[in-house]
Amino acid sequence: MNIMKCFECETCSTHIDCRIGLSNRDIQPFQFACPSCEEQITLNVSDGDFDLQGATDIVDFESPFTGKNPFIDLHLDFPASFGEYKMGYTTFMRVSQEIGHENYLHLNERLNALNYLYPKKRELRRLITQYKRGEVNTFRKTCKKLLNIQLKSDEKKDVLAALYTATSIMSSPFTSHKHNRELSTKMPEILDYLDFSHKEKTRAFFDQIIKTNFLTTLHHECLSLYPKIIDFDLPLRPALYFDYKSLSNDKISGRVSTADFDSCSNLYKDLSEVFSRLLTLVAGINNLLKRGDYDLFNDSVRLNKKKEIIKDLASLDNFTNMDFGKKVECIDDSFYHIDESAINHKLRNAIAHYKYEYEESAQMIYYYPNKEGMKREKLYEISFLEFLRNTLILFREVHSLNHIIKSLLFYAVIILKKDI
Numbered sequence: 001m002n003i004m005k006c007f008e009c010e011t012c013s014t015h016i017d018c019r020i021g022l023s024n025r026d027i028q029p030f031q032f033a034c035p036s037c038e039e040q041i042t043l044n045v046s047d048g049d050f051d052l053q054g055a056t057d058i059v060d061f062e063s064p065f066t067g068k069n070p071f072i073d074l075h076l077d078f079p080a081s082f083g084e085y086k087m088g089y090t091t092f093m094r095v096s097q098e099i100g101h102e103n104y105l106h107l108n109e110r111l112n113a114l115n116y117l118y119p120k121k122r123e124l125r126r127l128i129t130q131y132k133r134g135e136v137n138t139f140r141k142t143c144k145k146l147l148n149i150q151l152k153s154d155e156k157k158d159v160l161a162a163l164y165t166a167t168s169i170m171s172s173p174f175t176s177h178k179h180n181r182e183l184s185t186k187m188p189e190i191l192d193y194l195d196f197s198h199k200e201k202t203r204a205f206f207d208q209i210i211k212t213n214f215l216t217t218l219h220h221e222c223l224s225l226y227p228k229i230i231d232f233d234l235p236l237r238p239a240l241y242f243d244y245k246s247l248s249n250d251k252i253s254g255r256v257s258t259a260d261f262d263s264c265s266n267l268y269k270d271l272s273e274v275f276s277r278l279l280t281l282v283a284g285i286n287n288l289l290k291r292g293d294y295d296l297f298n299d300s301v302r303l304n305k306k307k308e309i310i311k312d313l314a315s316l317d318n319f320t321n322m323d324f325g326k327k328v329e330c331i332d333d334s335f336y337h338i339d340e341s342a343i344n345h346k347l348r349n350a351i352a353h354y355k356y357e358y359e360e361s362a363q364m365i366y367y368y369p370n371k372e373g374m375k376r377e378k379l380y381e382i383s384f385l386e387f388l389r390n391t392l393i394l395f396r397e398v399h400s401l402n403h404i405i406k407s408l409l410f411y412a413v414i415i416l417k418k419d420i
């Protein structure tokens with residue numbers, strides 16, 4: 001269903017023609033910037049009620065729209081267009097034409113899964129907290145009540161199994177199941193192989209990541225991201241759409257009908273931090289596979305021109321502190337395919353150091369990642385929607401790599417009988 005409205009900006013009195021495509025979400029918080037003064041306007045639709053802030057509703061406006069006023073198309077589930085008003089050519093109609101009916105049905109299933117999960121986000125956060133604190137009794141009850149997951153026993157392996165079922169449900173609208181299933185079967189085989197062929201170093205690797213608490217801390221950091229990603233169900237909805245749209249000639253473009261960059265930038269930063277630390281596990285396992293020693297990186301990256309060992313690559317421990325942007329290239333011929341499109345360390349650095357500007361009406365992010373003293377010269381830009389797409393892909397990478405943690409934990413508990 002679509003609703004046509006005309007709003008008058010409270011700040012600059014501009015009249016804005018608006019077409020609002022409604023979705024199945026029970027509460028629909030729209031947000032956009034006044035095209036003329038950038039002031040934020042919000043519109044909350046719930047149970048047929050409209051709550052408008054930053055603008056007033058003009059009751060007797062000209063319909064159909066004449067093109068005299070700026071036009072804003074809004075839809076929470078899909079990228080809306082920045083273009084001109086075309087009567088009848090709604091966002092829903094355009095996207096279902098672009099991706100086809102079957103794809104649309106699949107996308108809609110995922111959107112419905114979000115509609116089901118997002119009202120539970122507080123309880124989902126509680127579930128993760130209960131696991132992290134080791135409160136097995138309450139964790140067991142929450143699993144059953146919230147997601148109908150039954151713990152087989154209170155043993156660590158069964159608690160872990162329930163936990164991973166929960167995170168799999170929480171991530172299901174955002175991820176590709178097939179990719180994760182592959183990793184879930186491949187990882188235990190890899191660990192079996194390593195424990196057989198390089199037993200001493202493999203066991204030492206386990207000892208190191210357990211003794212230093214690295215594995216547990218990193219696992220907990222990963223887990224915290226699941227309730228967080230559900231918190232961002234609204235801005236990530238239009239990013240899902242690009243799983244279906246072929247992008248051969250087309251760039252990611254379109255309007256996001258809710259939230260703004262500032263509210264989403266921390267999530268990207270958090271995902272980047274965790275991803276960067278996860279690369280330590282990938283590097284350690286890769287070094288074991290390639291050279292039988294988790295500390296030993298390939299000579300082509302480990303040695304400088306004078307054939308001296310570069311400090312950051314002298315051990316896995318040193319590698320952990322390396323710059324995020326440099327880590328991937330130090331993992332030679334990785335057993336795990338790292339999706340490099342997930343990594344934009346320039347943007348991550350710019351966010352971390354507040355070196356960006358956001359133009360809300362055009363939904364463009366301008367960032368300056370280079371160290372340039374007081375000047376800001378080298379400018380990069382990315383649209384808000386493309387940024388959200390990057391965030392989604394980065395979450396998928398983190399979720400995939402969490403399957404490596406899963407295998408390491410199960411191996412430690414079941415085979416190595418470690419108490420973690």
Ligand SMILES: [Zn+2]
Binds near residue numbers: 010013035
């Ligand atoms: Zn205005």
